[in-house]
Amino acid sequence: MAATADSLAPVSNLPPPMREYLIHFAQVHETFRKPELESLAKLFNIDYEILQYSEKSPFARIALKSNEAAKTLISRSILSKAIYELWGTGTTYDEVHTSVKSRTSHLWHLYKTCSFKFGFESFNGMRTESYKKKLIESFSYVGFDGPIRMKNPDELFVIMEDYEATSMVDLERFAALNIDEKAEAPSRNPTHLDEPHQIYFTRFIGKSSRAIIETYDLKKRNYIGTTSMDAELSLVTANMAHVGPGKLAYDPFVGTGSFAVACAHFGAVTFGSDIDGRMIRGTKSGKSLRSNFEQYKIMDRYGDMFVSDLTNSPLGRFGATAEGGKKRSEQIFDAIICDPPYGVREGLKVLGSRDPSRPKVPTIIDGVAQHTLKDFVPPKRPYSFDKMLNDIMNFASTHLVPNGRLCIWLPTADEDFNEFSVPAHRNLKLESICVQNFNKWSRRLLTYTRYEVDQDQPVVDEEVLPDATEETLDTAKARLARTADALNPFRRKYFEGFKTPPSED
Amino acid sequence: MKLLTANFISCAVKACKSSSLSFPLHFKDAELASKSVPYNPLLLSNLLPRLDWPALVTSSKELGFTLPDTKPELPRLSATAAAAATTTSDGDMNMDSGVGEEDEKTLRMLHKVLMETEVVEGKMSKNNL
Numbered sequence: 001m002a003a004t005a006d007s008l009a010p011v012s013n014l015p016p017p018m019r020e021y022l023i024h025f026a027q028v029h030e031t032f033r034k035p036e037l038e039s040l041a042k043l044f045n046i047d048y049e050i051l052q053y054s055e056k057s058p059f060a061r062i063a064l065k066s067n068e069a070a071k072t073l074i075s076r077s078i079l080s081k082a083i084y085e086l087w088g089t090g091t092t093y094d095e096v097h098t099s100v101k102s103r104t105s106h107l108w109h110l111y112k113t114c115s116f117k118f119g120f121e122s123f124n125g126m127r128t129e130s131y132k133k134k135l136i137e138s139f140s141y142v143g144f145d146g147p148i149r150m151k152n153p154d155e156l157f158v159i160m161e162d163y164e165a166t167s168m169v170d171l172e173r174f175a176a177l178n179i180d181e182k183a184e185a186p187s188r189n190p191t192h193l194d195e196p197h198q199i200y201f202t203r204f205i206g207k208s209s210r211a212i213i214e215t216y217d218l219k220k221r222n223y224i225g226t227t228s229m230d231a232e233l234s235l236v237t238a239n240m241a242h243v244g245p246g247k248l249a250y251d252p253f254v255g256t257g258s259f260a261v262a263c264a265h266f267g268a269v270t271f272g273s274d275i276d277g278r279m280i281r282g283t284k285s286g287k288s289l290r291s292n293f294e295q296y297k298i299m300d301r302y303g304d305m306f307v308s309d310l311t312n313s314p315l316g317r318f319g320a321t322a323e324g325g326k327k328r329s330e331q332i333f334d335a336i337i338c339d340p341p342y343g344v345r346e347g348l349k350v351l352g353s354r355d356p357s358r359p360k361v362p363t364i365i366d367g368v369a370q371h372t373l374k375d376f377v378p379p380k381r382p383y384s385f386d387k388m389l390n391d392i393m394n395f396a397s398t399h400l401v402p403n404g405r406l407c408i409w410l411p412t413a414d415e416d417f418n419e420f421s422v423p424a425h426r427n428l429k430l431e432s433i434c435v436q437n438f439n440k441w442s443r444r445l446l447t448y449t450r451y452e453v454d455q456d457q458p459v460v461d462e463e464v465l466p467d468a469t470e471e472t473l474d475t476a477k478a479r480l481a482r483t484a485d486a487l488n489p490f491r492r493k494y495f496e497g498f499k500t501p502p503s504e505d
Numbered sequence: 506m507k508l509l510t511a512n513f514i515s516c517a518v519k520a521c522k523s524s525s526l527s528f529p530l531h532f533k534d535a536e537l538a539s540k541s542v543p544y545n546p547l548l549l550s551n552l553l554p555r556l557d558w559p560a561l562v563t564s565s566k567e568l569g570f571t572l573p574d575t576k577p578e579l580p581r582l583s584a585t586a587a588a589a590a591t592t593t594s595d596g597d598m599n600m601d602s603g604v605g606e607e608d609e610k611t612l613r614m615l616h617k618v619l620m621e622t623e624v625v626e627g628k629m630s631k632n633n634l
Contacts, residue, residue, distance in 0.1 A: 247548075269620075300543050304507055315513055316513075318523075
């Protein structure tokens, strides 16, 4: 079948409804880019096929069914900049021109009279302004007669060049060249620059949400803490968790509310809790989690924030049975997202007495039971990181609605990478793992989907943590006797400076 | 605290877990505040299946709102529409919920009770004595 009047002839052999697009990614958080895109495609129920993708390049080719699908897919993306219709590509400009002519000549009349603009993007390379102009003019055969408008043109066409990574020597040479250019040196032949290894000619289709990173920039946020997740990764996490209008999200370690704000931005009514009530109550000057919601004018999506830890969470319908003796459903949230405490800045703690054998007697001072006071700080006991992961997985399994998502951030010492066991739960399907590398340690964003129905088979994997069970008093005592370091291997390695232990001879 | 939240929580004391009194908790000396929030039928349609209706009727009554004894049946609004719906910072969600007049009235009431009413001061307890 011949291509219809407004569709492109495919560059590669795509089945008829699919058309080729180019995504311009930001060259940051590379391992998060594809999972974010895949997550959004699933959220919007968009058919796609990734045709070309490399973590080394900001340009990726993707097949989609329509411009509408392309616009929708990119609209919420944080790690991409924009999506374009791919008109032609090649390793040289001759190839690009051939490609553009053979694929799009039947489309040129559509843009004959509209206002337009040509843009130019290079990755890892540079062109002088005068040479860019020359390259743009080499496309004049498309015959656009409309006015050229630098601001708000009807159509934006962009030439994109992707260069192989260049050496420092090259970069210095480019820099020197740029200075010459400013001094209006006699025109030089810039072809002595390395040539791009891939060139694309594209028409702009839709913009991403990347600009909102600035809106939620921590530097401009009313209330933040020492461990606030930056705006960019908070928003990416919200995308991974499929939050959206009409949905409920919950962060059990809400802190100053980085995730809560990101979830609310995308339309979800957001709940949060923290063992440390200061974040929720806020400071004397009125800075609080709530004031962050007010700052961003998203109060209509502020659910509730409360003081609690995961082992003593009030979320649930305990002890209650609905008519017919059936247990009441506790499936409440569409998304649970969290960055649990690593136990480095603050030791890992949960509510409870350090010595579980001590009888529970309320402390009474001046005839007032202290735990009834508003500023009562309840006793806390040390908690192990593994146990905490277990509790999170179990909580997600019971509190997520079918197909709800769990996003959890976890730290790892790099040398431990091989030992890093991905937490698993029979009711949670692992969707993706994204890695953010720091010097000597890294953290991972794990995304899970709650299966529609409970799975019978426990996960068969020896790496899996044992099922959380109520501990006997003796084992609890033995565990509590251990130090914070023993309970948390990551904390220990952090303070040892991630040194490799001396090998035993 | 919103009534929505009250419908999700029980007494967190471990020993109370098995007690049938731990859900729902009852408000005492509640001081209410209300503020206008954009009407969101999509949210309400998603919330409805997750609510424990008898508990909500009980808590609402305690705070002076009357809800029908049986949970209203409403067509589920589409999730695709949810994903595609734009998030505006104000204004009601512009979306055809496709419900009758009577159900629309119930939805508006639910919106008021769940989203617009907040208990700003008060206690929660396991029995309503």
